Amino acid sequence: MFQLRQSDSRNRLLGALAPEDFARLAPALERLPLHLHETLIHAHEPLSHAYFVETGLVSLVAATEGGRIEIGLIGCEGLAGVPLVLGTDRGPFLGIVQGGGEALRVPAGALREAIDASPALRNVLSRYVLSLMIQMGCTVYANAELNVEARLARWILMTHDRLNDGAMPLTHEFMAMMLGVRRTGVTAALYVLTGAGMVRASEGRITVLNRDKLKDLAGDTYGPAEAEYERLLAEA
Amino acid sequence: MFQLRQSDSRNRLLGALAPEDFARLAPALERLPLHLHETLIHAHEPLSHAYFVETGLVSLVAATEGGRIEIGLIGCEGLAGVPLVLGTDRGPFLGIVQGGGEALRVPAGALREAIDASPALRNVLSRYVLSLMIQMGCTVYANAELNVEARLARWILMTHDRLNDGAMPLTHEFMAMMLGVRRTGVTAALYVLTGAGMVRASEGRITVLNRDKLKDLAGDTYGPAEAEYERLLAEA
DNA sequence: TGATAAGGGTACGATTTCGGACACAGCGAT
DNA sequence: ATCGCTGTGTCCGAAATCGTACCCTTATCA
Numbered sequence: 001m002f003q004l005r006q007s008d009s010r011n012r013l014l015g016a017l018a019p020e021d022f023a024r025l026a027p028a029l030e031r032l033p034l035h036l037h038e039t040l041i042h043a044h045e046p047l048s049h050a051y052f053v054e055t056g057l058v059s060l061v062a063a064t065e066g067g068r069i070e071i072g073l074i075g076c077e078g079l080a081g082v083p084l085v086l087g088t089d090r091g092p093f094l095g096i097v098q099g100g101g102e103a104l105r106v107p108a109g110a111l112r113e114a115i116d117a118s119p120a121l122r123n124v125l126s127r128y129v130l131s132l133m134i135q136m137g138c139t140v141y142a143n144a145e146l147n148v149e150a151r152l153a154r155w156i157l158m159t160h161d162r163l164n165d166g167a168m169p170l171t172h173e174f175m176a177m178m179l180g181v182r183r184t185g186v187t188a189a190l191y192v193l194t195g196a197g198m199v200r201a202s203e204g205r206i207t208v209l210n211r212d213k214l215k216d217l218a219g220d221t222y223g224p225a226e227a228e229y230e231r232l233l234a235e236a
Numbered sequence: 237m238f239q240l241r242q243s244d245s246r247n248r249l250l251g252a253l254a255p256e257d258f259a260r261l262a263p264a265l266e267r268l269p270l271h272l273h274e275t276l277i278h279a280h281e282p283l284s285h286a287y288f289v290e291t292g293l294v295s296l297v298a299a300t301e302g303g304r305i306e307i308g309l310i311g312c313e314g315l316a317g318v319p320l321v322l323g324t325d326r327g328p329f330l331g332i333v334q335g336g337g338e339a340l341r342v343p344a345g346a347l348r349e350a351i352d353a354s355p356a357l358r359n360v361l362s363r364y365v366l367s368l369m370i371q372m373g374c375t376v377y378a379n380a381e382l383n384v385e386a387r388l389a390r391w392i393l394m395t396h397d398r399l400n401d402g403a404m405p406l407t408h409e410f411m412a413m414m415l416g417v418r419r420t421g422v423t424a425a426l427y428v429l430t431g432a433g434m435v436r437a438s439e440g441r442i443t444v445l446n447r448d449k450l451k452d453l454a455g456d457t458y459g460p461a462e463a464e465y466e467r468l469l470a471e472a
Numbered sequence: 473t474g475a476t477a478a479g480g481g482t483a484c485g486a487t488t489t490c491g492g493a494c495a496c497a498g499c500g501a502t
Numbered sequence: 503a504t505c506g507c508t509g510t511g512t513c514c515g516a517a518a519t520c521g522t523a524c525c526c527t528t529a530t531c532a
Contacts, residue, residue, distance in 0.1 A: 062376065064456040065456070066381055066456070069376060069381060071372075071373040085362075087359040087362040088366065088467075092370055092373075119352060126322040126323040127322055129365070130318070130322040130324065132369075133322075133369055133372065136376060137296070137307040137328075137329055137372060139376045140372060140379055141307065143379035143380045144305045173509075180377075180381055182489075183509095184490095184510095184511080187510065187511065203498085203510090204508090204510095219302065221300075224328040228328065232324075383519090384518085417519075418520065418522095419479095419480085420481080420520095421518095423480065423482090427481090439479075439480090439529095
């Protein structure tokens with residue numbers, strides 16, 4: 001069994017850590033695959049691990065009898081298991097794998113010890129939490145004020161950031177659930193985005209063609225969370 | 237100049253602190269009035285203080301050219317200035333006083349030192365941040381799935397928790413802005429809530445008559461954040 | 473006392489989104 | 503070849519919400 005090196009990780013948070021902080025976590029990190037539609041984080045159950053996402057996508061989801069809505073999106077820039085950073089071991093939301101990939105997981109106890117031991121590590125993770133809060137705040141705004149097209153544009157941008165992949169495997173059905181709209185609403189909105197040259201859509205795949213136009217459509221709901229995240233990395 | 241005692245504060249977070257943690261903050265705490273419509277926290281500007289709310293209401297607001305939407309509500313249970321808890325001095329949202337009252341403010345530097353010095357204090361404030369995140373997550377859900385009536389019911393419940401006052405001074409215009417709907421939409425929704433015996437509304441005042449019915453209407457969007465908060469206090 | 477502003481009630485057509493149904497194409501399995 | 507599933511496109515009436523305008527009441531204050 002060998003020690004994971006910092007350069008072996010594609011997670012941007014782990015990459016931003018001071019070498020000594022990475023070394024603190026490294027012995028406890030374990031690489032594991034993220035399977036599509038796997039529920040990584042269960043509501044109201046103790047979290048055994050936090051997950052530094054390497055590749056793929058994890059959705060933070062609020063679930064009720066009435067339906068499921070995505071409230072947060074986590075990719076290689078982030079960490080699933082925020083309650084562990086904030087001093088408790090459970091939360092009311094789900095973490096569901098929406099795009100297959102890999103993660104490095106760390107046991108709850110080891111993460112807690114490392115956070116308590118290192119102010120710098122605490123700072124990086126806390127500020128990631130802040131960027132996630134900002135993302136959620138922008139989603140609140142988007143859900144209240146934006147039409148389906150603009151919300152979809154924002155969501156595609158956010159997903160694109162996290163997959164930086166040409167053709168993203170996204171079905172209308174899936175996007176409809178994430179945004180809390182009808183599937184046919186997504187079909188219609190996507191038709192508009194396609195016609196405007198923003199994306200290309202075919203057989204369960206979305207290809208981003210023009211990020212600037214998508215940003216124009218999403219307005220101020222895309223940007224603040226990303227800016228805060230970059231500021232975090234720049235200062236870390 | 238005398239030292240503030242823990243029993244002098246009506247803020248529930250301050251009340252939940254261990255005496256030594258309160259003592260750590262007390263010398264830096266300064267009582268000040270919250271004036272209606274005052275902007276306590278400005279977007280993208282360094283926060284000089286964090287505010288433990290004693291009485292009154294502070295709204296966390298996302299503002300764009302397109303409008304303003306409330307993304308979080310803070311009262312005597314909480315703290316305005318969350319970025320300071322998370323290791324930075326600014327954020328993209330506004331904090332606006334929506335109900336006059338008082339707060340105990342603490343300078344950013346003093347708060348940071350106290351947090352770094354005390355894991356227990358850190359824990360209380362971090363978990364408050366989590367409850368605020370949960371509140372925001374529920375708001376995302378509510379804005380995506382609930383109609384105006386249910387959203388209004390939820391918002392009245394949350395406000396009532398924080399003012400525990402019979403007659404809350406809330407205009408239709410104001411509630412409309414907070415929820416991101418038309419004023420007449422609030423008028424109509426309020427008419428329904430009144431007809432169902434949930435509230436009484438008159439001349440800029442809302443009186444809660446039946447919390448259970450309001451909870452039924454709000455569904456699962458009211459409760460999770462409050463439960464997490466109570467769990468925090470119980471364990472602190 | 474009268475003017476003015478703020479809060480609230482009502483109405484109307486326009487627009488968005490909903491909820492559901494149906495059709496069709498591609499694809500894998502039997 | 504055929505069945506059945508998934509993903510997609512299209513259509514319809516119904517409902518919610520929007521945007522706007524107008525009017526009334528009440529409170530405040532000169």
